[in-house]
Amino acid sequence: MKIIEKNEGKKIDYTITENKITFADELMLNLKKYERDDPNHIDVCLDRFGNLVSGVIPGVAEVYVAQIDIPAREYDFIADGVDENGEPKEVxxxxxxxxxxxxLTLWALK
Structure with missing residues (x-):
């Protein structure tokens, strides 16, 4: 995983295990489940009560702590016989x- 520190200061603690990232032993995300055919972006914020939340919730999420960018799913094309015109077909x-x-982009905790 590529790590970017966006600004100066203490960052949230995190651990990475296989496809999962855990923030402050509180919020765990299995990034494999968020992979799509288009790029996916996940915001991790602290709310006004000091709880970690996934996503920007107006009036609740107050401070960015991390952002995760997952690239679009990639495919390999496998030969699968021929089509009705006799042309090679791939799936x-x-x-x-x-x-x-x-x-993973990390923001300083305030």
């Missing part, structure tokens, strides 16, 4: 999720 097969292609 898309998703490649395994690769955590190393994701980006």
């Amino acid at each position: 898309p097969m998703p490649l395994p999720f690769d955590m190393e292609k994701c980006t």
